[in-house]
Amino acid sequence: MPIAPKLRFIAELLGASALTLLVSCGGQDPTPPAPPPPADMVLKNGYVYTVDATQSEAQAVAVREGRIVYVGQDAGAQAHVGSQTRVIDLGGRMLMPGLVDGHIHPLQGGAETLKCSLEYLPLTVAQMRTRLQACLDASKDKEPGGWLEVVSWDRQAMSTADRDPARADLDSLTTRRPIVITSIDHHTSLVNSRALTLAGITAATPNPAGGSIIKDALGQPTGILEDGASSLVSAAMPQPTDADRAQHARIALDLLRRQGVTSFMSAISDEDDLKAFSTLSRAGELTARPQFAMRFGTDDAGKAAQAMAAIKAVADRYHQAASGATPVISVRHVKLFMDGVLQAPAQTAGLLAPYKVNAGSDSHPHWVDGGSKGPLYLTDDGVKSVVLEAVRAGFDPHVHAIGDAAVRRSLDAFAYTREQLPNAKFRPAVAHAELVDPADYPRFKLLDAVPVMSFQWAQQAPYSVEAVKDPLGPERYARMEPEGSLFAAGATIAYGSDWPVDPMAYFYNLSIGVTRRGQPTHWASFGPAYAGRLNEDALLTRATALRSITLNAAYQLRMDAELGSIEVGKLADMIVLDRSFMTAQEEQLGFTAVLLTMVGGRIVWADAPFAPLAMAQRQATNPVPVPVPPSER
Ligand SMILES: [Zn+2]
Structure with a gap:
């Protein structure tokens, strides 16, 4: 040399x-x-x-x-x-x-911190009533008309520990106020009789589109409202003001910077969300880089091009050009729903084969194929045209798809759009992908589609055991939450917390990507009864788990040229941890704390x-x- x-x-x-x-x-x-x-x-x-x-x-x-x-x-x-x-x-x-x-819901999460919380706990009905009465007693100035809004109700855990509650359980509380309780998955509300009256819901009220008013044997509403039926109640409630929303955004940013989050995508956004974060942007209060996926209404599938033009007009008003290292607002995604959730009793995730039903008794169960495969909210042609028009308008599609049929149909729409627009460099994502047919694993890589996974769902919990195990049957249950299989098939996996569906606990959630089991001593776990491994799908390495929540999520959000890794020329978005996530004992990983967060x-x-x-x-x-x-x- x-x-x-x-x-x-x-x-x-x-x-x-x-x-x-x-x-x-x-x-x-x-x-x-x-x-x-x-x-x-x-x-x-x-x-x-x-x-x-x-x-x-x-x-x-x-x-x-x-x-x-x-x-x-x-x-x-x-x-x-x-x-x-x-x-x-x-x-x-x-x-x-x-x-x-x-994938996160920052405004919703910020708002929930101000509401009466059941704290994701596995409560009996009596325990819930005690907590509700305490919330009522602490806010007596809201009598008799102020709504009591209650969040973080783990309905599946309550049904497992006790029974499904009804409005009578709320009506006997000492109050005249209307009460609305929202389940952690946001697919169920429980309301008292006063709330039903204010919402105008009676025995004669028909089910609204995409929702159910659950009724008892006498035809009276029980107080349980599924999916779209909840909107009858929310329409009767006072709406948050712009100042309220800005405050909710402020709370979310505070929680996020403490946990080391420096960029995120608000996964169902409308103009109100953009307005709230714009207010903070003007005041120099953005401590993370926010992106927004604009909600596409399922009803608009027949006129996708016009609907997309309307979304584009809003996005253009708020999207900010880069401004040095300062966080700015980016609006580059459109969010659409292919289906709902896997959990009983909703079972609104779209499957290739039917949900199983118990043809025996509780003591001698006999699970056989039932009549329902769950809904798909868009037709084959519908989702193809929506994805195509989203990409034509310059957006990346972010598709909520949980069941294997919904995932397949989403991938089909990506493939169709790649054929129609061979030069479009779009980066589609499938949010959740909890059940994927193995034939579709390699298609994520082939189609450059990012699965956005919430690793914490690969722990045992009432929602991942009792609510799905028997209805899916052993073959499908063995491949729930397939991040290990998707990684093996070459997919670029990104992490999305889906907060506030689960408590905000990033390193605990990442640790479950590595172990596929809860850590019973962690506050966000479901305790010793749910400590076992979910199933045998492959574990992620620690390096893969960290890459999913840094460079891979940056790729999903088209920010990988600017951030996601520590390299010369990139933005200085970095965090310092209290321990090495690469070498700490496995049972300590979930307790990792962030000591310093730096943005630009x-x-x-x-x-x-x-x-x-x-x-x-x-x-x-x-x-x-x-x-x-x-x-x-
Ligand atoms: Zn979500």
Whole structure:
């Protein structure tokens, strides 16, 4: 090897600062290269987990003007330290890219933190009543007319522990107020008689489209409302104001930065969501990069092109062009629903073969094929035209599909659109994909379709055992939540939390991708009774789990050129963990905490020992002006 390349080779091993020294000593080049301009921040003495193409690891990162300008060894970082550079000693801790959540409901989640919560607990009816009375007693000023809104009700756990409740259970509480309780999957409401009256629901009220008013043997409403029937009640309730929504967005951002989320996609959005986040954007309050998937109404399938033009007009009003490293609002996706949920009693996920029904008794069950395969909310032609028009309008389709028939039909629509528009570089996603026919596993890679998975659903829970095991039968149950199989078939898997369907607990959820079992001592688990492994679908490696919530979710959201890994030139969206997710004991993975969150080089959250950094940063940072959508001017 000639001397200069050889020196350069050695210098690369030693770090960039050594290059100058070695080259000048070698006498080959009399003018040393100019030192790099000083970085704003250097993080050193860490375990830098980059998620780059070769999964490389480093010690130090330098950041200037919100972007990464150096990744390497501590020695090389020294060249980036100037008199004004803030140097952070990571003390050996793990630094990784910020989390990217490919599917979340931030406004809904933020709003729910302000409501009476049943906290996802497996309650008996009596325990629920005690909690409801406590909420009522704590807000007596709302008597007699103010609605009591109750969230995070685990209906499946209650039916397993006790029985399905009814309005009589609420009517005997000490109150005159209307009460509405929403299940964790948002597919069921339970209301009291006062709420039924205000909503105008009587024995004579027919089921609305896409929903059911459950009635007793005498034909009277029980208080249970499934899917679309809940909207009869919400129409009778006071609606949140713009100021309320902005506050809900603010709460969500606060929770997200504490857990290390630096980008996310709001998975069912309308103009109200865009308005709320625009308000925060103008005030310089965005501490994560928000994306929005605009809701496509199933009823609009017959006139997809016009409906898409209307969505496009709204999206264009709020979508903000990039503004340096500052978070901006991106509206690039359209959300459509192919089906509902797998769980009994709803069973609204679209299957290739029927749900099974018990033809025997409770003591001697005999499960046989029933008459229902569940609904599909769009026809074959319908979903094809919606996906085609979404892509024509410049959107990426984000399709809710849970059952194997709904997934297949979604993939068929992607294939059709790829044929029709061979030059369109769209990135379709299937959200949830809880049951996929094995023949369809390889199609995700072939069609460049991203499955957006919620790994926590691969733990045992009332919703994943009692509510689905027998109705699906052993063959299908053995391949529920197929992220391992999809990965083996070459799919680019992204993670989506679906919060607030589950509690916000990112590292616990990621740990279940690695173990496919709950950790009974974790607060978000379902306890020792549900500690076993869900099924034998393959486990993900820790590296794959982390890639799914960083670079792969960034790919889904078309942000992978800018973020998702720690590489020179990318935005400095990074987090510091309290332990190494790559080497911690398996039962400790779920307890991983985020100590520092940085978005575009700005520290937006810090806990001990880094807490003083957040204080200093808050004093130094002024809101950055961002473009204002015309409708907001
Ligand atoms: Zn969702």
